[in-house]
Each structure stands twice: as C-alpha cells, then as structure tokens.
Amino acid sequence: MNTKSLQWALASALSLAAAGSALAAGGDLGESAKQSTNWTAILMFGAFVAGTLWITKWAAAKTKSASDFYTAGGGITGFQNGLAIAGDYMSAASFLGISAAVMATGYDGLIYSIGFLVGWPIITFLMAERLRNLGKFTFADVAGYRFQQTPIRAFAASGTLVVVAFYLIAQMVGAGQLIKLLFGLEYWMAVVIVGALMMVYVLFGGMTATTWVQIIKACMLLAGVSFMAFMVLAKYGFSPEALFAEGVKVKAAIAANAGKTPEEAAKIGLSLMGPGGFIKDPISAISFGMALMFGTAGLPHILMRFFTVPDAKEARKSVLWATTWIGYFYVLIFIIGFGATTLVLTNPEMADVAKGVIKGGAGTANMAAVLVAKSVGGDVFYGFISAVAFATILAVVAGLTLSGASAVSHDLYATVFKNGKADSAAELKVSRLTTIALGVVAVVLGIAFEKQNIAFMVSLAFAIAASANFPVLFLSVLWKDCTTKGAVIGGFLGLISSVGLTIVSPSVWEATLGYPKGSAWFPYSSPALFSMSIGFFGVWLFSVLDRSAQATKERAAFASQQVRSETGLGAAGASGH
Template sequence: MRASRFMALAAGLLASGAVLAAGGDVGQAAKQATNWTAIVMFGLFVAGTLWITKWAAAKTRSAADFYTAGGGITGFQNGLAIAGDYMSAASFLGISAAVMASGYDGLIYSIGFLVGWPVITFLMAERLRNLGKFTFADVAGYRFKQTPIRAFAASGTLVVVAFYLIAQMVGAGQLIKLLFGLEYWVAVVIVGALMMVYVLFGGMTATTWVQIIKAVLLLAGVTFMAFMVMAQFGFSPEALFAKGVAVKAAIAEAAGKTPEEAAKAGEAIMKPGGFVKDPISAISFGMALMFGTAGLPHILMRFFTVPDAKEARKSVFWATTWIGYFYVLIFIIGFGAITLVLTNPEFADTAKGVIKGGAGTANMAAVLVAKSVGGDVFFGFISAVAFATILAVVAGLTLSGASAVSHDLYATVFKGGKADSASELKVSRITTLALGALAVTLGIAFEKQNIAFMVSLAFAIAASANFPVLFMSVLWKDCTTKGAVIGGFLGLISSVGLTVVSPSVWEVTLGNPKGSAWFPYTSPALFSMTIGFVGIWLFSVLDKSAQAAKERADFEAQQVRSETGLGAAGASGH
C-alpha cells in the first residue's frame, strides 16, 4: 500500500515537472531558453533517485531506519555521502565565482571549509558514534538533564537548518531560472517537492544514496572540467595563472586605468586582500568556516549511520579526501572562468569583465566553463548536477531538522523518552512536510535578497552555539547542564544578533545608509563563539547544585564510553 502511494506521488510529481518544464521558456528576459539537454539529464537523475527512494521506503520501518539507515552504511559509503552533503551549490558555484572575481582570496573559502575536518577527525567522529544515537543532542546531553539541553539543541539545529535551507532554495530557484528557463517559483516548488519525497519515504537510506550518486557525478564533472582547463595551458599551472593575471590587467586597462595600475590590478588576483580587508575579519571568517563545520547538525548526524567508531573515523578520512580534491579543482575552474569565460564575448562583457545577464549571473561561472570545454551536452550535464547538488543538500538538512523536532523535542522533551518508534516516525514525517512547505515559502520570499550572508550565518551559528556545547560537554569534566544551555543560547543569540547589525545585513539587505552598521565585521564568529565558550565556562563554574555535582561525577563513565565504545549501540542496536 505504502509503495503504491509512493509511486503515484512520484509519477504525479514527474508529470507536473515535465509540464512545467515544457512551458517554462516564456516570461522574464533574464531567463535563458529552455535547456532540454539539462532537463533530460536532470529527469534521468530524478527517475533514478526516485527508484532508490522506493527501494529505501521498503527498508524504512523504524525510527532508527529513518534517522540513521539502521546504522548499516559503510565508512567508504558514508564518506562519499558526507562529501555529497558538504559539497553544496554554494561551494561549486559560489567559490568558483569568488575565484573568478578575486583570485587568490577565493582560496580562503576553500581552505576554511576544509580545515574543519581534522577537528572532526581527531576530536569528534569516534566520540559522536560511541555516545550518540540519532542526533548530536544525544552526545551533548549524555550526562545532562534532558529537557533543557534538548530544547537548546533543537533550537540551534532549526536555526542553522532554516538559514541554510533559505540559501539553498534561493540558489536552486536562480540556477534553474537561468539554466532551464523555468519561472523562479516553479523551480523552488519542484526542489521542495522532490526533497519531501526523498525524506518522507526513504528517510536516511534514500538521502544517503542520493548524496552518494550526486557526489560521484559532481566529482566526475569537476575532474573533467579541470582536466580540460589545464589542457588548454599544456597542464602548466604557471601558464594558467599568468593568463589570468593578463586578462584581469586587460580588463582594468579597458576601464581606464594606466598600464602600471592595470598591471597591479592583474597581479592583485594572486594576492590576498580582495574581500577580507583586515586580520580580525580574516580570523573571524576562518573560525566560522572551520568550527562551523564541526557544528553543522546535518553533517554530525551522518556519523550515526555507520556501525561503529572505526567506520566513523574511516568515513571522515574518505570525506576529507574527496572534499580536499574537490576544492583544489574548484580553484582551477575559477581561474578557468577568468581565462575562458571572461574573454568570450558570447558569455561575458569582455571590456567590463563581467558575465552577461545582470545580478546573480557571476554564480554561473562554473557552468559556463563547462560549456566552454565540453559544449552543450556537458553544459547540460553540469547544469543537472548543480541542481542535483542542491537536492541532496536540502534532503540532508530537512532530515536533520525533522529529527530535532521528533527525536529531541517530541520523544525526549514532551514524552519524557517514552515515545514509541511509530509515533516518533509519524511526527518526523509531519515535520518534514512542514519544513518543506516553510523552505518553499521562504525560498520564494527571499528571491531578491542577498543570500551570501545566510550560508556564512549558518556556519557562524553552528560555530558559536552547537560546537562549543558539543566540545565542552564531551571534553570538559566540569561542564554542567546550566553552563551548556545558557552558554549555548548566548552563542546562538549573539551570532544572529551581531550578523543582523553587520554591514552585510544592516546596510546591504535592510537598506540602511552605508557606514551605519553597529557591528563593523561581516562574520561574528570570533566574538559570538568566545561569548558561547565563556558562557559555558562561567555558568558551569558557578553551578554548585547537587545536579551539577552528579554530572561532574558522571564524566568518567562518559569518557570511557566515548573513547572505547563500551556500551555503545552496534549496527542493529539502535
């Protein structure tokens, strides 16, 4: 019965998608003509992943199956899935565009995203798997009072998920409007509907396989692109960078700069200083990317899908390998955009050095490199992969949000840990529908807004709220419930508050006069993360209650389990 309901919904969704796609090449001038190659390839991806979701639906019987695929994913598979979850459209499209615009500075994003992984490898992965069950709150709250710590963890998770979801949905809408010729709202609705199907019916099993397939396709695509870019320059990085410098210098000269000024402008792309203006901004931004990675709920959740701590460690090794490889190639593709896209009159205004089409089209740098090196067929493939990238990330985010509501709030806080698996699963699915509807609504509402800050805000919140609580609860004996909850909420509130009064929101998004922002830095992480850690330390030290004494005494047992795995649930023991 369930499978037939699934197939009916899937068939209806595909049919409506095909109708919308066929009628999508009318409307705003900013849209391109319908890209049928991309639509066919995307249709094949969707059909394949819907078949996987049908297969996964038959295996998803309990809450453990829904949240963690029953703990039956191998380290290698989980590493690919983590990479698929992490290599978002912001990475693929955004970083290549940042490299095209600022050259060397684009590397700050790549390195910042990457260096969070050693923190997870050496401090978190095994402890997460040994202590946790479904969500990171299981780990953070292992020896604490459940109601307050779960309330905090669910709040932190939902705020991070909301901002990350908005960015992904707006990105999806803009991407599909440009590439497939669909209306913006139609693209957002299709992404939301597909994501709900994956999560509702297939849970973590389907989401994992969607992420693995997407990771393989994306890695194959960027490998071919980077190979073809390097082939244009005899596989010499020096020749590629020299051409990039020459192109930027020519653009500066066309803008009226003297030859000396133009030469300096060209050389500037090989130096830092393009968009990180001072040391405090650089440190704060780097901290958000580095420690935010170790606090993202949809990434942390993946460590509960493997059978044991050894596989958790192995999955981080593979994830780091694939993600590092991906970011090296993205840097090459960004320089490929400078040399192949900005010099091509079909794609760019070569005198101004900008991609044609107005605001937002800089993010199309990577897909235009694909068209330059592989023609229309490869352009269609990369377009479909970019959309698949958004789908995979959105599915992972939705699942972590649903688990925060159903497992942390419903089962543990409201039901006092006495909820049965079936009712927890039902609440999870209702939450998935609600989150899907919210994501679509917010995606449409934020169409015109600057969304770059939303991704960095998600990382800043994760670094300021989730990471300090996770870190201190696992590694510091004197951490207490009161300290973790108050410090965590201080980090959460300060990171959101400081971002709202920063130039990127106060001036750019809210339209206040230039120079009126109360907080001068773009990323609040250096300050809000400090507030979070100090809050946890201060309120834990001041807590002299009997409950706090018991929590300190329980640390030794927690430490033994976190480091040895004794008593941890196995693959079938969830």
Template sequence: MNTKPQLLRRALALAALLGASASALAAGGDLGQMQKQATNWTAISMFAMFVLGTLYITKWAASRTRSAADFYTAGGGITGFQNGLAIAGDYMSAASFLGISAAVMAAGYDGLIYSIGFLVGWPVITFLMAERLRNLGKFTFADVAAFRFKQTPVRMFAASGTLVVVAFYLIAQMVGAGQLIKLLFGLEYWVAVVIVGSLMMVYVLFGGMTATTWVQIIKACLLLGGASFMALSVLWHFGFSPEAMFAGAVKIKTDLAMKDGKTAEVAASIGQSIMGPGNFVKDPISAISFGMALMFGTAGLPHILMRFFTVPSAKEARKSVMWATSWIGYFYLLTFIIGFGAITFVLTNPQFTDAKGALIGGGNMAAIHLANAVGGNVFLGFISAVAFATILAVVAGLTLSGASAVSHDIYATVIKNGEADSASELRVSKITTIALGIVAVVLGIAFEKQNIAFMVSLAFAIAASANFPVLFMSVLWKGCTTRGAVIGGFMGLVSSVGLTIVSPSVWEATLGYPAGSAPFPYTSPCLFSMTIGFIGIWLFSVLDKSARAKVDKHGFLAQQVRSETGIGAAGASGH
C-alpha cells in the same frame, strides 16, 4: 499499510507534473536573452533523467524504511567507505561547487579562504569528535550533548541550534537551486525555488536517510568526475601550467578594467589584485573570524554530525572521516582551478554575459557556464544535473537533521519523556519536513542575490558559536554542567545570529540599508560569538552550585569510558 505506496505514487506523479510544467514553460514565452538556455533540450533531458533516477532510489528506499532508526540513520548499516562518500556528498554542497568557484572568479586569491577553511575543520572532527559521537549518540548530536545532563533544557537548546543552522544553510542551497533551474529552464526564479522545495520534500518524506545517503553517494561520484574533467580541461588549455592560467586571468581582469575606463596603471593594479588577499576579507579580524567559522563550524553542523550514527561502529566512523577528508580535499583543489578557469573562459565570452558584462543567471552560475565552455551542451547538461543533485542531496540531509531535532529531541524525549512510539515520532518528523520545506522556499526567494558560499559561511559561524562549544565542553570538560551548557550555548546562538543580522552582509546587502551603516563592522561574527559561547559555558558552570551540577560532574567518568571505549554503545543505533 497500503497507504505508503499510494502516497509515493502520488508524489512521483506530482514530481513528474512539476517537471512537465517546467519543460512547458521553458518551451514557450518570450524569454529574451535566456531563450537559448531555455531551449537547451540536451541539458534538460539529462536533468530529467537524473531526477527520475533519484526518485527511483527514493521509491526503493521507502520500502526499506520501517522504523525511526531506518528513517534517521539508515538502520546503522552504512559502511565507512560509503559513509565517507556520503559525507563528502553532504559537504560538497552548492556553496562549495557554485559558490566557491564564483568567489574565486570574483575575488581571485581570497576565494581560497573558503577552500582551506572548509577543509581544515576535518582534523577537529577526526581527532576530537567522530569516535566519541558514534559511541555516545543514537540519532542526533543532542544525544551526545545531553548524555550526562538534564535532558529537557539541553535538548531544547540543541534543537534550537540545529534549526537555526539548518535554516541558514538551506537558504544557500535554495538560492543555488533556484538560479540553476532559472538558467536551465528559463523559469521565473520563485517558480524554480518552489519546484526544488517540492522535490526535496518528496525525497525526505518517503526515503529518509537511506535514500538521502545513496543520492549523496551517487552525486559525490558524479560531481568529483565532472569537476575533474572541468579542471583538467582548463589546465590542458594552458599546457598544464598553473602559472600560465594565473597570468591569463590577471590579463583578462586588467583588460576588463581598461574597458571600464580605468587608466593603464589602475587597471594593472586591479588585474594583479586577484593574486593577493584583500578583495573579499578586508582586515585581520575579519580573516581570523571568518577562518574560525569555517574551521570549527564543521564540527557543529547537525547534518554532518548525524552521519556518524549511520555506521555500525566507531572504527567505521573514523574510516568515514578519512575517506571524506580525502575526497573533500581533492574537490576543493578543483574548485580553485575552476574559479580561475571561469575568469579566462567565461568573463570575456558574450555567450555567457549580458549587455552590462554581468553573468547570465547571476555570479553563482560561473561553474555552469564554464561547463558549457569546455564541454558543450552535453557536458552542460551533465554538470547542471549534478549541481541540482548536489543541492537536492544536501537539502534532504539538512531537512532530515532539522526534522529529527523536532521529532526526536523535542517531541519524543522532552514532550513524551522518551516514551513516544516509532510511528508517532515518524509522523512528527514528516510534518516538520513539510514545514521546513516551506520555510526553505520562502527564505530562498528572500535571499536571491546573495553569494551562496557566503550564506553557508554564516551557517558555519552559528554552528561554531552555539553547537560546537556545547559539544566540546560537554565531552571533554568534567566541570561542565547543564546550566552552563544551556546558558552558554544560547549566548553563543543569540550573539551569532544577532551579530550576523547587524553585519554588512545582511544589514546592507539583504535588508537594503545604506553602505557603511551596519552596526557590526565585520563580515563574520565568529571570533566574538564563539568566545561568548565558551566563556558563558565556563562561567555559568563554575558558578553553578546546584544539586544537579554534582550529578552532571559525577556522570563524566561514565561518559568518558563510553566515549573512549564504546562499552555500552552496541545498541545505540537501534533505538
């Protein structure tokens, strides 16, 4: 029993060594234009204080994590208000904070599709999912999907869907973290990604859901406070007139186009274009597909769905969603202001751009540079620490959901037929955590140049095409069968991943094929792959005449009673 404190002390020492190495690297070497960022000791010290604080929380949480229920769901003891903040913390990821503001800075009005799309998924969860999930599940969304179906095939599908979504979501977080640490410390990008991956593994391995929840709550409060200050500073500069802010952004975009040699008429058109659609989403099919991914993907994200099992009752689950929606809606309004603020404060400031006019640290760093512009080094340090905390908390939640898919859904339920003891399940979960950490680091290095909000939208498209149709149909349609859920779910999963790979976003931007050569012309596959998933579930359920299909349909009434009333769900979280 004494091994855990020893391991934790070693992990803390490793993290301290990583931090010291980063500081040493930041202090030395010829870093060129990055030098002034690398020696920003105010920012670095605030950053270090936050890392040490969250490691302390992990140490405290490790002493409270004694069982699988503690590790996965914090023992089901989180209140609705706390869980609402933690869900908001999970959802307000690096993609939201860094990626949306960068997208608004680059494309203007079109960046708003992210803010609206990410937000409108919440009514789906509020009215269709939250209460049913809490009443039917224990640790993972597979518990819900497999409630009346044959366990092995449904859990294999659920684990596959979870791991693919987690992998795509992890890419975005690791890219954001790598660019942030690179900017702050002046490190090589790959070194920064390795440091982030190592810290993330420490959090999850030792703290589990308790540590992840409290890091998310603290980070959500800090992020909401920091983003509010940034947005108010931008608006104050324009006399709290959004119209003046937009006019200033249009003028700067016009001036930059003139500087690039465009005629006055063309430059004016480019400047004005940021106030209308078309810079990012080029056609109606892309807009519909992209919007569907953001709206329905929310209800298929495994790390968000997992949070409903951390509360003691369905009432607290509903309260969680109400609070989360409030915080998230407010935050997304702020990101839009921050994006336009970045146009006016950052794009024309030589302190934040290189000789070619590109942002130092890459386009995803718009919000970080804006923090420096409105609040100086101290606020830059604060926002950098909060952005890093944002990434660590979300990565920890993602890793936890991926680890639970392997340990709870595949190992404990499929391989051990539900007879695995808590200790062995935890051991498998921790091995999976290490494997996922390594995968996240490798993929984070491979996708260095991508906009992180866009990378997350691909994860949403896969969640909407695979996980959401199975959840929706299994809970709300009596005729759904094991065969239909599994085949249709895999059809949605495979088609969404396949179409994503052959879309311009991966085929051209990441794999390097020439422009216009992508076999699938749209940026998001969701309109097509989600339709394939739903049709597959319906068709193969209708055609299923097996004896198992009768059992599946017969179990619908018991599932409905439990999902609507909670009868029999009292011990669900204490597996």
C-alpha cells in the same frame, strides 16, 4: 500499505508535474538567458529526477522504523559514509559558490576551500569516535549524555534549526539560479520546484534514500570537476602559471573597459593573485576563518552522518575517506574558478555574467562553474554538470531537512514533550510534518535571499554552528566540570549573539534588508570571533558557578561517559542517555 502507496503516488505525481512544468517552460529560455533551449541538459535533468525518485521508492520500502528513517538502521559502511559525507559537504556553496568567489576575487576565494577543509582534522581526532560511541540519532544525544534532557534538547533543537535554515537558504538560491538558467523559468517557480522534490525525497526515503542520492551525486560531481579542471588546464598547456597570468590579464582588461586608467586596471588585474580584495581587515579574516574551521564540527547534518555506521572504527574510516575526497575536490574548484575568469568573462555569449561580476551581482555569478562546463565540453557536458549541480543541491537539502526534522521529532517531541515514551510511528509522523514545514520555510527564504553569494550564505551558517553547537558539544564531551546550566545558557548566548550580529552585519543589514551602505551596526563580515568566544565563556562561567546537587551528579557521571566515549563499551543498542 494502501495509504502508503497512495501517498507515494501523490508525491510522484507532484514531483513529475513540477518537472513537467519546468520542461514546458524550456522554450522561454532564449528571452531570459539569451541562449537557445538546451534539450541535452533538460533530458539529463529529467533522467536524474526519475532515477532519484526510483531510489526513494526503493528506500521507502526499507524505512520502517525511526532508526531506519534517521540513520539508515546504522548499516552504512565507512567507505560509503565517507562518500556520502563528501556528498553532503560538497554542496552548492562549494561547487557553485566557491568557483564564483574565485572568479570574482581570485586568490581570496581560497579562504573558503582552505577554511572548509581544515575543520576535518578537528572532527577526525576529537569528535568522530566519541560521536559514534555516545550518540543514537542526533548530536543532542551526545551533548546531553549526562545532562538533564529537557533543557539540553530544547537548546540543541534550536541550534540545529537555525543552522539548517541558514544553510538551506544557500542551497535554495543555488537551485533557483540553476533551474532559471536551464529552463528559463521565473526564479521563484524554480525554488518552489526544488522545495517540492526535496520534500518527496525526505518524506518517503529518509536517511537511506538521502545517503544513496549523496553517494551517486558525489561520484558524478568528482568525475565532472576532474574532467572540467583537466580541460581548463589543457587550454593552458597544463601550466597553472599560464592560467593565472591569463586571469590577471582578463581582470585588467575588464577594469580598463569599465573606464579605469591603465595604472588602475593593471593594479586591479594583479589584485586577483593577492589577498585583501574580499576580506579587508585582520579581525574579519580571523573571524571568518574561525567560522569555517570550527563550524564544520557543529553542523548537525554532518554530525548526524556518524550515527549511520555500525561502530567507531567505521566512523573514523568515513572521516578519512571524506577528507580525501573533499581535499581533492577543493584543489580542482580553485582551477575551475580561474577557468571561469579566463573562459566565462571573455565569452561574448556570457556577457551578462561578466556584468554581474563587475557590479558585484553575486546571484548571476553563482553559475560560473556551470558556464565553464559549457565552454570546455559543449552542450552535452553542460547538461551533465547542470544535472550534477542540481543533484548536489537536492542531496544536501535532503540531508539538512532530515537533520532539522530529527531535531524536532527526536529531541523535542519524543524526549522533551513525551519524556522518551513516544512510539516510533508517532515520532516518524512528527518528523514528516516537520519536513513539510521546513520545505515551506526553505522556499520562502530562498526567494528572499536571491541576490546573495551562496558560499557566503553558508559561511553564516558555519558561524552560527561554531558559536552555538560546537562549544556545547566540545566542552560536554571533553570537560568534566561542564553542567546542564552551563551548556544551555552558554549555548543560547552563542546562538543569540551569532544570529544577532549576523543580522546587523553589512551582509544582511545592507545587502539583504536594503539599508544604506555604512549603516550596519556590526562592521565585520563574520561574527564568529565574538559570538564563539561568548559561547565558550558562557558555558565555562555558568558551569563553574553551578553548585547544585544536580551539577555535582553530572560531574561525577563524567568518568562513565569518558569510558564509553573512548572505548564504545555499552554503545551498541544503547539509548544514549
């Protein structure tokens, strides 16, 4: 216990020192963002950090086993888990990235909110119950239920870590931009502070702390966006039509000021309400939509949440509540995005954001929603929304890190290296070491991808999840002829093709790696249409070709897997394989 107390004291000191350095830098804000130091925002931010550290300390006392660390001991109710899933899903990409995308591209920004939302029926009707009945800690428990453990776990851990890395980038970029705006810190310092706090939450609190931070943050965020959308609509007599008309005018005026002819300016203004500005060809549109829709069912940190509830009924209930909150949230985000067009782009104090949007500088534009809060609610509400945005990022980052840590410790260490004989304490230790490693990786990648739109970065994570994890999960649970060889080879084909095509697409090849425009090898904005097809085809082909004795045994085991997945018989206290 003494060692644990010492670790806790060191962690608290580290995070408070980080928060302190942020406070000390507050006075420099005037130079970096051309606005006075916002002490309201800083105090709310400090209060949130202190509150969540207290939750972590409370959770640390309850986290005694691997089950507590990964799944909060399975003691979360359906309603609580629904809020926590919504908290996990309403990430920096949703809150900051989609509102920025709507501000910059108008109607086209809707593809994110519609795409992110329509993935939920797939989880509701195909996955939620089966996941809870077959799994224990990670989605590999489900995908590998009747398969050889070593190869399937190796694939699942690889898929999880790649998805988590891409998803983490977006959150770290959002957090860095937010703290830079609030405190006037250098961007890299802001990212390092977020990384340090995230490690503290996950290292000591595990899933219990992560869940409660997500629930509190979901409630704060839903209240904040409700007020924000209400205030935006109130400025236009609660007429969405008047809001959209004003947005078209603003966009046309910005284009005219940038030297466009009146005809061109009018056309640019009207483009705000029409499709085609963001995704310019049908292949990209289909591919992008597929990534957002099917990626949800392959996100390891979302799938992991179904193991925190006691049974399949609560798993279904949690999806229902999550879908309700998320759908409500996305409707409001669209209003807030248009509010950013009319209120932020016309505000002389926020001219740097307007410039960023005109030039396509997504990094600055990511802060659109926070600046809308300042326009409609003054410094106090601006402080509240900044603290909520930070809470959003921290909660999601903690959930992501936890799923990455569980992939390494539970799937690789305990099952592959120790053949299922690792004791709980050793597994926990590996998990905590992985958390530190993931924190460092997240900080480095967050600094490298500073200029990217965070909603777009998350869409790449969705494309990889849809291409690698989803085909394996879907076919292993619903197709009796699926075999270990098919799942592993097909899964790796989906993973490698999605990552490879993402790297050579314009979004990474040109925007991040700096190669000249038009030099990208893969012309489309999302690889999902191609890489997901490769993943499904690979699983099917190599399963059909597999005639080994092991494959025959796996096909025969499908009947018992189906009974358990549909009824939950044997699920309570079972090991999952």
